[in-house]
Structure formats: structure tokens, C-alpha cells
Amino acid sequence: DTAVSQTPKYLVTQMGNDKSIKCEQNLGHDTMYWYKQDSKKFLKIMFSYNNKELIINETVPNRFSPKSPDKAHLNLHINSLELGDSAVYFCASSQAVDSNQPQHFGDGTRLSIL
């Protein structure tokens, strides 16, 4: 059983469109994250949520809006997609934000903007 699952795995779309990526974890974790991995493979945190509450927003453009309907789900909605948004987006979860426990990652969503 997949612990952290995100859909879709691939997303190809036109510049200016709005799209969403969904993430679900079945580990019972309290904290969930979104990361962006660029073409140079650098993994950088975008957001983290603890029990549905936003705790980290790393100067991400406000075209990116995370939504957490419950602590097992953290979705990412992106408005007005730009060429520079092309990357692999990873969802992750951990037991709690201050538990210094490792994060568990999904397999990523590869977003390509045409």
C-alpha cells in the first residue's frame, strides 16, 4: 500500500491554465508538505501544514494555493501557470512538525508547461 500518494503523476498543460495536484497520506501523520524539485534536482520546500493549519510558506507566488481539507490530504492548486513552474512537485508527510522525524515522500508530479 502506498503511504504517500499524489495524482496525477504527469501533467502537461498550456501556459495560463489553472491546475491542481492532489496528495493523500495513510500514515496517520499530522504534518504534510509540498516541495518543488527543479531541473537541477534541487529540492526546496514550498509549504507545510500541521493538522490542516498552514505553518510554512516559503515566499511562493500567491498563484500557488495549498488546501488541506483534513490532515490526511494536502492539495496544491496553481493559477495562471507560467513556464518557470515546470518542475517535479513532491508531497511529503511526517509525524509532527516538531518531532524531528523523517519525512515520507510521494513519487512526484512532473508538471510541464507548454
Place this chain on the structure above:
Amino acid sequence: EDQVTQSPEALRLQEGESSSLNCSYTVSGLRGLFWYRQDPGKGPEFLFTLYSAGEEKEKERLKATLTKKESFLHITAPKPEDSATYLCAADRDDKIIFGKGTRLHILP
């Protein structure tokens, strides 16, 4: 500014040729140092957590060590299936900071 630097960027070894990957960090309030393995098309997979200088962890052919300024991932007698990108990450009290990774390729 807090940062995590990994070296080398890429490493090619013959099967059985042992080596070490380096992760140096300057992070205030470090709570732990993580090592992950990432295969192409996959998310990072957790390997080790190190919490204090002098600590060592082992798993099969991998051993991770930690000092006050850096961590090493030693790989002993590697096999082709050990080929992957190895990421280290420093756990601060509010977030985790990743290095850019070392791409390891083991030739049969």
C-alpha cells in the same frame, strides 16, 4: 544563511570500490541530519537520521556518520543497485533544508 552543501555532485565507481559522500552544513538550531536515497522518477526514500556528533548508523553497505560541521555517507563494496542520488537534509526547528544531492553510479 543556513545551507547544506553536498560533494561531489556526481561519482562513478566500479562495483566493489568503496567511497564516501560528503554533506557539510551550516544550520542554526540543528535538530537532526537526514540521509535519503532518490531513484529516477521516484520520491526520496528515507535512509538514516543522525542526531548528535559522533553518532553512526549502518544499513547493509551504507554507514552514515556525523560531526559538528559535516556528515559522511560511506558506501562499502557497492553494487550496481546502489546507483541513485543521495540527498542529505538538515532538520532545523521549523523546516528541513536539503542539499543538491550526489548522483552515484556504480559500474558492473
